[in-house]
Amino acid sequence: MANFRxxxxxxxxxxxxxxxxxxxxxxxxxxEDLQLVSDLLDEIRAGWCVNNSRIYATGLSIDDGxxxxxxxxxxxxxxxxxxxGSGSFLLQR
Numbered sequence: 109m110a111n112f113r114x115x116x117x118x119x120x121x122x123x124x125x126x127x128x129x130x131x132x133x134x135x136x137x138x139x140e141d142l143q144l145v146s147d148l149l150d151e152i153r154a155g156w157c158v159n160n161s162r163i164y165a166t167g168l169s170i171d172d173g174x175x176x177x178x179x180x181x182x183x184x185x186x187x188x189x190x191x192x193g194s195g196s197f198l199l200q201r
Contacts, residue, residue, distance in 0.1 A: 117156060119148065121171075128174035138177060146183045166191040 121144075125135035136144075152158060165187050167175045172192050179190045 117152065117158070119152065121145075121148070123170070123174065128170055128177070130173060130177065131170060138181075141174065142178065142181050142183050145178055146186075149183075149186050160186070161188055163187050164189050164191065166193065168194055 123129070123134065123136065123141060125133070127134040129136050129138040129141045149163070153160075163186060165175045165178055166172070172194060175190050175192060178184050178187070184190075
């Protein structure tokens with residue numbers, strides 16, 4: 109059997125009710141969504157060997173707008189880079 113090493117962990121999130129905070133139809137606040145990201149990072153680190161210098165975030169549309177929110181928040185210090193491709197950048201509430 110070949111020696112196989114896992115090289116990546118992919119996590120796909122969906123905001124509460126299908127939207128991230130900042131949208132007029134979102135069900136969570138910005139602090140709640142940012143806490144979700146922080147808690148998720150803690151859980152992943154507790155369960156797997158994670159190279160902290162290689163954690164990245166990207167998204168599309170609403171998700172990409174939330175990536176911008178993460179990047180500008182204290183939790184953003186946990187990420188090596190952010191890639192915004194096509195985002196809906198909304199005002200935070």
